[in-house]
Amino acid sequence: MQFQIDLLLLALAPVFLLCIAAELGYWRRHGRPEIYDWRDSLCNAGLALLHQGADKLAWLLVLPLYGWIWREHRLFAFSDSWLSFLLLFLGQDFLYYWFHRASHRVRWLWAAHSVHHSSTRMNLSTAFRQSLMYPVAGMWVFWLPLAWLGFPPEQVVGVVLVNLAFQFFVHTQAFPKLGWLEYVLNTPSIHRSHHARNPRYIDHNYAGVLCVWDRLFGSYVEEIDAEPCDYGTVKPVNSFNPLWVSVVEWRDMLAEAWRAANWRDRLTLLFGPPEAAEQVASRLP
Ligand SMILES: [Zn+2]
Numbered sequence: 001m002q003f004q005i006d007l008l009l010l011a012l013a014p015v016f017l018l019c020i021a022a023e024l025g026y027w028r029r030h031g032r033p034e035i036y037d038w039r040d041s042l043c044n045a046g047l048a049l050l051h052q053g054a055d056k057l058a059w060l061l062v063l064p065l066y067g068w069i070w071r072e073h074r075l076f077a078f079s080d081s082w083l084s085f086l087l088l089f090l091g092q093d094f095l096y097y098w099f100h101r102a103s104h105r106v107r108w109l110w111a112a113h114s115v116h117h118s119s120t121r122m123n124l125s126t127a128f129r130q131s132l133m134y135p136v137a138g139m140w141v142f143w144l145p146l147a148w149l150g151f152p153p154e155q156v157v158g159v160v161l162v163n164l165a166f167q168f169f170v171h172t173q174a175f176p177k178l179g180w181l182e183y184v185l186n187t188p189s190i191h192r193s194h195h196a197r198n199p200r201y202i203d204h205n206y207a208g209v210l211c212v213w214d215r216l217f218g219s220y221v222e223e224i225d226a227e228p229c230d231y232g233t234v235k236p237v238n239s240f241n242p243l244w245v246s247v248v249e250w251r252d253m254l255a256e257a258w259r260a261a262n263w264r265d266r267l268t269l270l271f272g273p274p275e276a277a278e279q280v281a282s283r284l285p
């Protein structure tokens with residue numbers, strides 16, 4: 001079970017690549033070939049491979065901890081029923097929402113997550129844009145409560161991958177709003193606004209699969225025609241080198257924290273909201 005689910009993204013790779021080819025053809029036929037840039041898409045593919053390697057290594061290292069918490073400290077013993085799978089899916093999607101929200105509001109996590117946002121384009125290949133630094137940032141900590149609740153570690157790995165696989169399909173400008181689904185799921189329209197840096201859209205729509213969390217916790221914003229999405233990060237990266245893109249924000253963050261005059265500034269630079277860190281950084285000698 002674990003071996004197969006581990007390979008989910010790899011198994012889906014042909015589907016992902018076919019969808020990218022179809023979207024590329026669609027934009028060529030509709031006179032907007034600039035939505036794809038081969039340098040950007042190659043960088044995205046490089047980032048996906050680096051992320052896959054780092055992710056596999058991280059699971060190897062943290063699975064024993066998940067196993068120990070699950071065996072020794074679990075609160076409930078879930079059976080392999082559809083109800084328990086549903087609870088696991090809901091629990092992980094809820095935790096994903098908070099992981100993603102924290103990834104935008106805590107610079108330590110943003111240093112990893114900003115990689116996903118640093119392209120100025122939005123197409124299906126943008127979904128490949130992941131950070132190899134997530135394990136260092138501590139993404140794996142966010143799923144620990146699932147093992148503690150009583151979900152077997154291999155099922156936790158599986159549901160994390162299913163969530164990520166779903167999100168591939170929301171990285172596109174080819175679909176308009178999807179009617180009533182906009183109230184339930186993370187859709188292309190909802191996720192387009194998430195990738196936009198316009199003041200109206202920035203730091204909203206943190207959904208993984210279900211968008212109900214954004215509506216419940218006040219972070220939902222609607223994409224409107226009057227304000228087209230301007231994709232990318234406020235602080236541009238201007239590079240197509242996957243390794244450089246992966247580490248540049250870490251380099252900036254650690255260098256600024258090193259130069260900070262006091263611990264209050266240092267803590268803001270490391271763990272404050274990115275815009276507060278930016279302000280402190282602008283005062284550094
Ligand atoms: Zn994000």
Ligand SMILES: [Zn+2]
Pocket residue numbers: 116127171191195
């Ligand atoms: Zn995204």
